[in-house]
Amino acid sequence: xxxxxxxxxxxxxxxxxxxxxxxxxxxxxxxxxxxxxxxxxxxxxxxxxxxxxxxxxxxxxxxxxxxxxxxxxxxxxxxxxxxxxxxxxxxxxxxxxxxxxxxxxxxxxxxxxxxxxxxxxxxxxxxxxxxxxxxxxxxxxxxxxxxxxxxxxxxxxxxxxxxxxxxxxxxxxxxxxxxxxxxxxxxxxxxxxxxxxxxxxxxxxxxxxxxxxxxxxxxxxxxxxxxxxxxx
Numbered sequence: 005x006x007x008x009x010x011x012x013x014x015x016x017x018x019x020x021x022x023x024x025x026x027x028x029x030x031x032x033x034x035x036x037x038x039x040x041x042x043x044x045x046x047x048x049x050x051x052x053x054x055x056x057x058x059x060x061x062x063x064x065x066x067x068x069x070x071x072x073x074x075x076x077x078x079x080x081x082x083x084x085x086x087x088x089x090x091x092x093x094x095x096x097x098x099x100x101x102x103x104x105x106x107x108x109x110x111x112x113x114x115x116x117x118x119x120x121x122x123x124x125x126x127x128x129x130x131x132x133x134x135x136x137x138x139x140x141x142x143x144x145x146x147x148x149x150x151x152x153x154x155x156x157x158x159x160x161x162x163x164x165x166x167x168x169x170x171x172x173x174x175x176x177x178x179x180x181x182x183x184x185x186x187x188x189x190x191x192x193x194x195x196x197x198x199x200x201x202x203x204x205x206x207x208x209x210x211x212x213x214x215x216x217x218x219x220x221x222x223x224x225x226x227x228x229x230x231x232x233x234x235x236x
Contacts, residue, residue, distance in 0.1 A: 043212055048093065074129030086230070094233060101165070103164065109191045182218050
């Protein structure tokens with residue numbers, strides 16, 4: 005049974021060194037699209053489709069878990085993803101699968117070799133799957149992702165039906181001021197080399213790819229809230 009994420013659980017899962025999570029803000033509506041120049045982010049339209057990237061989860065059904073940190077270290081991040089159904093006036097979509105994956109503080113992805121810091125094929129950090137609740141929300145305990153050359157900081161997301169049919173693959177961008185603050189701390193690679201606007205994946209739809217809210221600080225951790233819209 006899926007447990008409610010709270011401060012006690014966050015500490016119990018061994019993330020004291022990363023900082024505790026701040027209060028979860030109310031989720032606001034957001035919207036995304038890939039190749040349209042101007043789309044109102046509050047419009048009830050399917051979020052932008054983005055590539056799964058070169059490092060997608062190989063067996064996501066094996067990683068049904070809220071705490072996706074593994075042995076990685078970094079600034080604490082609670083990820084709240086709300087899924088809405090454009091086929092039902094953007095009402096919350098319960099019972100769908102949310103897959104999340106992202107790089108570690110140094111820009112490395114688990115499950116793959118050939119990266120600057122080595123071979124991570126036998127590791128499965130920073131990947132996970134959850135099912136949306138009655139409010140259409142799935143949550144993950146993680147760390148703030150790092151960056152790697154040519155990409156702005158980002159999360160990968162895939163929304164699937166309960167039967168496993170892919171409804172959308174997308175990505176979420178981070179506010180640059182928050183990233184700058186995080187990357188000034190120990191363990192990260194310093195300033196990122198690609199801005200959100202320069203990023204080839206979501207540069208043309210940034211107002212719909214940027215996270216709805218990212219709140220917190222490097223001591224207590226951050227909470228990211230994002231709304232993804234799919235044709236459910």
